[in-house]
Amino acid sequence: MSAIAAVLLYGCSEPKIERIVFQGSSREAIVSNILKRRSIRKYTTQQVTQQQLDTIMKCAIYAPSALNKQTWEIRVVQNQKILEEINKRFLAFAQGKELQGSASRYREEGFSIFHHAPTLIVMAGEKGSNYTKLDAGLALQNILLSANALDLGTCPIGSLVPVLNLPENEDILKLLNIPEGYEVTINVALGHPDENPEAPIRYSEKVKIIK
Ligand SMILES: Cc1cc2nc3c(=O)[nH]c(=O)nc-3n(C[C@H](O)[C@H](O)[C@H](O)COP(=O)(O)O)c2cc1C
Numbered sequence: 001m002s003a004i005a006a007v008l009l010y011g012c013s014e015p016k017i018e019r020i021v022f023q024g025s026s027r028e029a030i031v032s033n034i035l036k037r038r039s040i041r042k043y044t045t046q047q048v049t050q051q052q053l054d055t056i057m058k059c060a061i062y063a064p065s066a067l068n069k070q071t072w073e074i075r076v077v078q079n080q081k082i083l084e085e086i087n088k089r090f091l092a093f094a095q096g097k098e099l100q101g102s103a104s105r106y107r108e109e110g111f112s113i114f115h116h117a118p119t120l121i122v123m124a125g126e127k128g129s130n131y132t133k134l135d136a137g138l139a140l141q142n143i144l145l146s147a148n149a150l151d152l153g154t155c156p157i158g159s160l161v162p163v164l165n166l167p168e169n170e171d172i173l174k175l176l177n178i179p180e181g182y183e184v185t186i187n188v189a190l191g192h193p194d195e196n197p198e199a200p201i202r203y204s205e206k207v208k209i210i211k
Contacts, residue, residue, distance in 0.1 A: 033149050038199060040153030041102060041115040043191035047078065048119045052150050056190075059146035063138040066131035072139050072185070075122045075176045083120055086160070086172060087112055093163045103159040114157050117189030122164065124173070124182040136185035143188055153193030160187045 022030060053076055060074060077083060090113040094106040105111060114120050121143060125132035140156060147154045164172060164184040173184070 033145055035199075037144055037148040038153075038197050039155040040117075040189070040191075040193040040195060040197070041155055042193070042195040043115060043117045043153060043189070044194045045118060046192045048152060048190055048192075052147075052152060053119075055150060056143055056146045056152075059142040060139045063135070063142045065135040065138065069129070069131070069135070071126045071129050071132045071135045073124045073178055073182055074139070075124075075178065076190075077120045077122060077176070078118065082172075082175065083114070086120065086164070087114070089169050089172065090160055090163050093166065099159065101159065113160055114187065114189040115155060117153075117155070117191040119190040120157070121188040121190055122176060122178075122184060123186050123188070124178045125185040127181055127183050133185055140186050140188065143190075147190060151192075153189075153191055153195075155189040157187040157189055161185065 057074065057076070060072075061070065065071060077086070090103075091106060091111070094103065098104065099106065102115070103113060106113070123136055123139065125136050144154045144156070161184050163169060164187070173182075178184075
């Protein structure tokens with residue numbers, strides 16, 4: 001607790017909640033975790049452990065959500081057969097199309113839409129709720145940052161979203177036990193990074209401070 005000042009807050013009959021105020025190197029580490037996170041598109045074959053998943057998933061569900069409705073359903077896929085099937089569905093969808101970003105390379109031998117990551121997180125959200133996508137985005141960022149803090153790599157995989165939401169791929173959502181009335185909002189490749197990419201350009205002029 002040397003660099004951390006703890007402020008104790010008391011509720012009436014509630015248990016004590018310790019509020020941690022980060023200072024010094026702890027505070028820098030949090031900012032650095034945000035600035036140093038990168039999308040990883042090359043992974044080793046080493047699998048993510050249950051303990052690491054537990055931490056990342058806890059962080060995911062601690063994301064804020066509108067009215068605390070937690071409109072997400074999150075599935076963590078480490079089953080090789082299912083991963084291969086999801087990639088096959090993407091390749092079937094892509095056939096003959098001109099796609100953007102890394103998805104545009106789908107014609108390459110051995111292409112994987114989730115960059116051969118050993119774990120794929122599929123996040124779904126309630127259809128028709130105004131905040132589903134915003135809730136998903138917040139949980140997504142918690143996944144990306146907590147994984148980065150554990151020295152793991154991630155990459156959001158938006159290109160899989162329309163594929164998994166096609167009526168003909170409904171069987172995949174059933175297999176993943178995603179309830180009726182939910183649609184895929186985002187996917188995340190997760191694993192041990194095998195690259196250390198530079199940060200793509202940021203547009204600081206998009207931020208204006210008005211005093
Ligand atoms: C909603 C969303 C969808 C994305 N989809 C993909 C994708 O399908 N494939 C991919 O390789 N990267 C994808 N990315 C990663 C972006 O390309 C990446 O975040 C951006 O280039 C900035 O790089 P950085 O994450 O390293 O800071 C996605 C990112 C977001 C936020």
